[in-house]
Amino acid sequence: xxxTLVCDSGNDVCSVxxxxxxxxxxxxxxxxxxxxxxxxxxxxxxxxGYPGMTTVFDxxxxxxxxxxxxxxxxxxxxxxxxxxxxxxRESGWERAVVSSDTFDPALTKxxxxxxxxxxxxxxxxxxxxxxLARIAGFDTAVYGLPxxxxxxxxxxxxxGLLVAATKLSQFVTGRYAPTDAWATVWHWILSWLLPxxxxxxxxxxxxxxxxxxxxxILPLDAEQQAFRRGVQWFGKARLxxxxxxxGEARRRLEEFxxxxxxxPERDWPPGDGSCGMIEGASSKILPTGSQRWRYQLRxxxxxxxxxxxxxxxxxxxxxxxxxxxxxLNDFIxxxxxxxxxxxxxxxxxxxxxxxxxxxxxxxxVYYGDDNARSMLGTMAVSALLHADRWDKPFLRCLLANLRTxxxxxxxxxxxxxxxLQEKGWRHFWETERTNYxxxxxxxLWACFLWAYHHTGFRPxxxxxxxxxxxxxxxxxxxxxxxxxxxxxxxxxxxxxxxxVRVDDSDLHRRWLRTMAGELLDxxxxxxxxxxxxxxxxxxxxxxxxxxxxxxKSEAPLIQQNGDTLCDLLYTSNLAxxxxxxxxxxxxxxxxxxxxxxxxxxxxxxxxxxxTHAELDGxxxxxxxxxxxxxxxxxxxxxxxxxSIESGWTQGWITAxxxxxxxxxxxxxxxxxxxxxxxxDALVPVMLP
Numbered sequence: 304x305x306x307t308l309v310c311d312s313g314n315d316v317c318s319v320x321x322x323x324x325x326x327x328x329x330x331x332x333x334x335x336x337x338x339x340x341x342x343x344x345x346x347x348x349x350x351x352g353y354p355g356m357t358t359v360f361d362x363x364x365x366x367x368x369x370x371x372x373x374x375x376x377x378x379x380x381x382x383x384x385x386x387x388x389x390x391x392r393e394s395g396w397e398r399a400v401v402s403s404d405t406f407d408p409a410l411t412k413x414x415x416x417x418x419x420x421x422x423x424x425x426x427x428x429x430x431x432x433x434x435l436a437r438i439a440g441f442d443t444a445v446y447g448l449p450x451x452x453x454x455x456x457x458x459x460x461x462x463g464l465l466v467a468a469t470k471l472s473q474f475v476t477g478r479y480a481p482t483d484a485w486a487t488v489w490h491w492i493l494s495w496l497l498p499x500x501x502x503x504x505x506x507x508x509x510x511x512x513x514x515x516x517x518x519x520i521l522p523l524d525a526e527q528q529a530f531r532r533g534v535q536w537f538g539k540a541r542l543x544x545x546x547x548x549x550g551e552a553r554r555r556l557e558e559f560x561x562x563x564x565x566x567p568e569r570d571w572p573p574g575d576g577s578c579g580m581i582e583g584a585s586s587k588i589l590p591t592g593s594q595r596w597r598y599q600l601r602x603x604x605x606x607x608x609x610x611x612x613x614x615x616x617x618x619x620x621x622x623x624x625x626x627x628x629x630x631l632n633d634f635i636x637x638x639x640x641x642x643x644x645x646x647x648x649x650x651x652x653x654x655x656x657x658x659x660x661x662x663x664x665x666x667x668v669y670y671g672d673d674n675a676r677s678m679l680g681t682m683a684v685s686a687l688l689h690a691d692r693w694d695k696p697f698l699r700c701l702l703a704n705l706r707t708x709x710x711x712x713x714x715x716x717x718x719x720x721x722x723l724q725e726k727g728w729r730h731f732w733e734t735e736r737t738n739y740x741x742x743x744x745x746x747l748w749a750c751f752l753w754a755y756h757h758t759g760f761r762p763x764x765x766x767x768x769x770x771x772x773x774x775x776x777x778x779x780x781x782x783x784x785x786x787x788x789x790x791x792x793x794x795x796x797x798x799x800x801x802x803v804r805v806d807d808s809d810l811h812r813r814w815l816r817t818m819a820g821e822l823l824d825x826x827x828x829x830x831x832x833x834x835x836x837x838x839x840x841x842x843x844x845x846x847x848x849x850x851x852x853x854x855k856s857e858a859p860l861i862q863q864n865g866d867t868l869c870d871l872l873y874t875s876n877l878a879x880x881x882x883x884x885x886x887x888x889x890x891x892x893x894x895x896x897x898x899x900x901x902x903x904x905x906x907x908x909x910x911x912x913x914t915h916a917e918l919d920g921x922x923x924x925x926x927x928x929x930x931x932x933x934x935x936x937x938x939x940x941x942x943x944x945x946s947i948e949s950g951w952t953q954g955w956i957t958a959x960x961x962x963x964x965x966x967x968x969x970x971x972x973x974x975x976x977x978x979x980x981x982x983d984a985l986v987p988v989m990l991p
Contacts, residue, residue: 305497309336310349315475316489319507337364343372345496350379353470354422354590357381357391369463374496378467379424385460389425394418396854397435398937399455400444405432409487413444416488417480417937419588423453423469431457433488435468437854439847441862441936449850456488465495470590475507478592481927481934482509510592510914515907517829517931525906526960532909532920533957534615534624537608540596540917541567542581542949543574543627552581556598556662561941563587563595566917575623576612576630579639579661580605583953584918586943593915594945600661602641603670605631606677607954613687614961628684635677636696640666645720649988652728653720655696655703667720674704675746676950682753682973683958691977695985698978701754702989704747705762707731712770713738714747739777740843741794742785742873744770749798752805753970758979760986764805771798775814779821779837786844786859786939788837790873792822796881800888804970815885816893822878823897830904831869831928832878834861846936853938860925860935860944867929871908871922872948875901876955880969883959887968902963904928905956910947921947922956 306327308317320327330336333348340346346368350358358380365384368375382388399416406414415438423435431454438444455468470477471492474485486505493502514529515521522528537543544552548571555564563585574580582597582604589595609631616625635641640661645651657677659668681697684690706728708714713736723731738744748767755763774782774795784791799815825833836845836859844857861868869875879901886894908926912919925935925944935944947953962968 305341305344305500306493307336307340307344307346308349309333309347310472311351314349314351314472316347316349316472319475319489319505322507323503323505325503333360333364337368337371337373340371340373344374345493346373346375347472347496348375348377348380349472350470353379353473354391354420357424365461365464374463374465374498376465376467376492376496378472379422379470380466381424383426383459383466384464386426386428391422391424394421394423394435395437397421397437397453399433400436400438400448400452401432402434402448402452403430403432406487406491410484411443413440413447414484415440415442415444416484418455418469418471419477419479419592420590421469422590423455426454426466426468428454428457428466429460431455436850438850439853439862439936439938441860441866441868444850445862446850465492473590475510476592477590478509478511478588481930481932483930483932511910511912511918511933513907513926513931513933514909514911517907517928519907521903521906526902527964529906529909530614530618530957530960530964533922533953533960534611536920536953537580537612537949538573539919540584540921541569541571541573542583542608543576544578544580545572545574546578547572549578552598559598561585562599563597566593566596569916576609576627576634577638579634580608580631580949583949584921584945584947586924586937586939586946588945594918600639601673601950602635602657602659602661603673603677604948604950604954605635606680607950607958608680609635610680610683611954611957611961613684614958617687618961618964625688629688629690632681632684632693635681636693642696642700645724652723652726653703655699655989656707657700659717668717669707669719670717670743671704671708671714671747672743674700675750678750679746679969680950680954682976683969685976686973694976694978695981698754698981699985699989701750701763701978702985705751705754705766706990708747708766709734709736710766710769711735711737711773712748712766712768713744716740716743737773738783739774739781740783740785741774741791745774745794745798749801752798752801753973754978756805757976758982760982762990767798768802771802771814775818778818782837782841784837784842786857786873787834787842787861787870789822789825789832789835790870790877791837792818793832793874793878793881796822796878796885800881800884801970803888812889815889816891819882819885819894819897826897826900827867827928829907829928830900830902831926832875832901833928834859834866834868834870834874835864836861847938854940856940857942858936858938858940860939862936866936867927868935869926869928870924871905871926871956872924872942872946872952875905876922876952879905879959880955883962884968884970887970898963902960905960918947922952923947924952
């Protein structure tokens with residue numbers, strides 16, 4: 304092959320060439336490589352100092368190389384012949400874009416690639432093959448290239464020299480995406496270096512990948528394995544805060560503007576839930592392939608994680624897991640600010656509510672949906688641990704959400720303590736409002752239906768029932784979708800299933816069947832539920848409308864309907880729970896078959912990684928089920944394609960897998976709750 308590399312032995316190109324049985328020579332310096340290379344050889348001078356140090360390269364060697372007919376590829380160099388090389392900078396929200404027809408037909412012009420954590424030298428070059436730019440799109444830059452771009456891969460005008468402004472040879476370690484696109488890029492680079500040579504298609508095993516291929520036969524215990532690995536992820540990721548590093552976690556939360564920072568160190572002692580837990584993995588991937596982590600302390604994530612750990616305790620007879628589940632619930636209700644301050648004062652209009660986060664300014668924000676998911680977790684933990692010490696604050700939270708819900712059953716997206724203190728809870732109890740946004744409203748309705756079943760208190764049923772009836776009548780034209788219409792459909796499954804439990808009528812079964820049918824019309828044969836955005840003008844966070852809008856707000860993972868993408872933060876995870884409850888409520892195999900398909904898909908796409916133990920067993924938000932890779936538009940400002948959310952995603956997938964194994968449902972599991980015993984004491988205080 305006459306390939307010569309100048310790099311350290313661990314460079315990804317070295318490793319991949321060896322895996323593909325491609326011969327090459329390797330030298331420590333460019334001077335030695337050029338001196339010893341045979342005629343017409345191809346030399347790769349790779350960036351061993353990346354990202355902190357640019358490649359040192361004596362341009363005088365180019366004359367020697369030209370005399371021997373050598374072709375050179377140089378990356379991340381601080382000096383180039385006939386070109387002004389600027390300072391090193393970080394890419395931010397920019398992505399790589401194919402800007403020529405060089406890679407046709409495998410990669411067409413305007414195809415998007417991701418160079419995670421990209422550091423580059425600023426250079427201007429004519430006719431580049433790949434550029435860096437802030438662009439919108441899923442696979443393709445839908446609005447074209449902006450006026451300003453930065454060349455990433457181009458040919459130097461003197462000839463015989465191919466230049467990369469960053470380190471492209473870190474494509475395995477740095478988890479460059481999508482994998483198939485980078486195989487094409489590197490095949491072209493090697494072909495450019497050795498024109499006329501037959502270059503093999505390079506293959507490698509990504510360091511972070513799905514657990515199974517799309518067509519691999521799953522083991523008989525695949526779901527149990529996925530559950531075990533899913534709950535082990537919480538500990539491997541060091542999410543449970545230990546007193547020894549509690550101060551450092553707080554410092555990282557305060558130091559970084561978005562509350563994300565380097566992940567917990569592997570030598571940090573694991574916590575037991577008594578100090579709470581951090582939120583999960585951010586979507587930002589560093590040059591090393593590791594990720595930033597979100598250090599926020601969130602009530603909803605803790606309640607849902609407690610549920611997952613309680614199931615681990617029940618299925619594995621794991622006393623440590625049970626202990627963590629109990630500690631997390633104690634942290635929420637007794638040992639943190641979540642339920643303290645005005646929320647612990649019976650005279651306060653926010654009495655009984657649980658704050659979204661424990662740190663300002665979000666410590667006085669009350670999302671009904673976040674309270675609902677946390678309370679659903681509490682229901683499960685109480686049942687699995689046979690404990691009733693959370694019953695009173697749990698019922699207090701139910702009543703606090705009820706009394707801030709209007710007569711028609713709607714509460715709005717969120718309330719805050721300032722509003723409540725100014726207007727009092729009666730204002731929200733008595734004021735009619737509508738909010739056809741199941742993402743924010745519907746799981747609280749499910750909690751109200753459960754509460755009515757266990758207490759007989761009719762306002763729970765009346766308000767939830769009115770809101771569900773109006774929301775179904777308003778579908779689809781009046782619905783307000785958040786990141787997509789599919790997540791709104793998925794959210795309706797749980798309350799509709801539990802409405803059948805409370806009042807099993809033909810109408811209620813039809814509502815459930817209609818909503819599930821609308822959702823499952825987009826379920827692929829592999830089990831994935833394809834995302835879809837709703838009508839323009841009805842969405843809170845639609846796809847970016849311009850290149851400049853990319854990364855400026857929350858956003859869907861797709862750019863347009865038809866992108867083969869599923870969302871495991873907002874749709875598939877919650878649909879999994881909803882389909883499971885629908886099957887249990889109705890006995891209809893329609894729901895069970897769809898849940899089975901989705902379960903197999905979730906087992907396949909669970910993250911497997913020997914290199915990054917902190918990711919192994921998790922589920923990323925995004926999965927492209929056509930490409931079978933972790934890929935999407937990463938436009939979301941907070942929770943992008945490669946994020947792992949501890950509660951919403953990990954908590955509900957593992958809990959639903961556990962219930963499938965136990966052949967139970969959340970409704971049946973919690974059938975013996977004793978919350979009713981606290982009604983006589985709480986109702987006169989909270990709803991006098």
